[in-house]
Amino acid sequence: IGRSTDSFDFASYHTIDEIYDWMDTLVDGHPNLVSKFQIGQSYENRPLYVLKFSTGGSNRPAIWLDTGIHSREWITQATGLWTANKIAEEYGKDPSITAILDSMDIFFEIITNPDGFAYTHSSNRMWRKTRSINAGSSCVGVDPNRNWDAGFGGFGSSSNPCSETYHGPYPHSEREVKSIVDFIRSHGNVKSVISIHSYSQMLLFPYGYTTAPAPDYQELNELAKKAVTDLAALYGTKYTYGSIADTIYLADGTTVDWAYENGIKYSFTFELRDTGRYGFLLPSSQIIPTATETWPALLDIMVHVLEHPY
C-alpha cells in the first residue's frame, strides 16, 4: 500500500514510531527534495534522524532547525512535523521557500531528544531532560539545553542531577547534543541555527550566558522584531524578543550561544504559543494555529539568511 502524507493527521499528537514512519512517507513523497539520515544514537540507542531538504549542489550553505530538545514540549515536535511538510509542499509554489532551497539546504531534526520523548509517552508526560544515568545519583537525565559548551556550568543551570536544569557532567556529555555538535562542525557551512521550544511566546537570540550584547545585536534584534510582527499578523499572538539574558534570565550552556560562538551568526530560539491556560499541555486543536503563525516568522529568518551571506 502506497504511503501518503495526505492521510497523516497534523492536528494530533503522535508517538515517536508514528513520527519516524511519517518521515519515511515524506521522503517517499518528495524523493528529489527530501532525504533522511542519521546523525547518531541517543543514550538509549534510538536513532537521531535528520531530514535534509536539498535541491542539489555540494555542501551548500545551510539552515539547521530543531524541535523537541525538551521532550515534554509536545507542541514543538508537532509544529516540526507541520513545518517540515510545509517546506516540502511549498517548494516550487512559494517564492521565498523556493529561493531558499534553490541556494541553500535545510536540515531539520524533529525529535531532538527521542529518549525523553518516548518517556513522555510511556511513563511521565512531564519529562524534560535526556534519560542518561548520572553516576552517584538516583536522578536521571541532563537538561540538553544547558549541556552546550558556551559558558557551561554557570548561571541558570544546576550542578544537581535532580534538577530540571542539570547541566551534565561536562559539555556535550549528552549524545543528543554531541551528535548535533559533530554534525554542524563537520558540515562547516551552517549559517543559521533555529532551535524551537515552548512556551512563553518569545523569539530569543544570544547571549544567554552573559548580559553583554552580542556583536550582531542590532541586526539580530531588527530581524527578531520583523519576525514577531509577521507572526502576530495571523492571530494577533504577541511575542517578546531580545537576548536570552535580557528577556528571560542568565542561562549558561544553551544551543544558540554555542552556535553563535561557533560562528553561526543567525542563531535564534523560539518559545512557541502560550494561551495562558495550558502550559506544556496545549490541546492538539492548537497545533495547526501554532504552526501556521510560526511559519512566517521562520520564513523571515530564513530569507534574511539567504539575502545576507557571510
Next chain:
Amino acid sequence: EKIFVGDQVLRITPSDEEQITLLRTLYEVTELQLDVWRHPTSPGQPTDLRVSFSSLQAVKVFLEHHSISYSIMIENVQELLDEEKKSMMKSKR
C-alpha cells in the same frame, strides 16, 4: 506510569524584586518537589509552577503569607492528560 491526580499549575505574578527573590527561594526547596514551568523574570511577569497535590497547601500558604498574587492555571493536571490521551486514541482510530 506517573500520575498527576490533584496536581495543579499555579500562575504566580510577583509584584516586585523582593517577591521574585522569595519565589526563587521557594523553588529551591527540594522537599516540595516543585516543577517550574516558567521561571520568574521581572515584576509583573507571570511564573508558572506545577505543584503536586501533597505540596499544594504549603505553597499556597507561603504565597498568601507573602501577599504574592496567584491564580490556578490548571486545576487538575491529570484531567488534561486524560483528555490528551483520549484525543490521541481517537485520532489514531
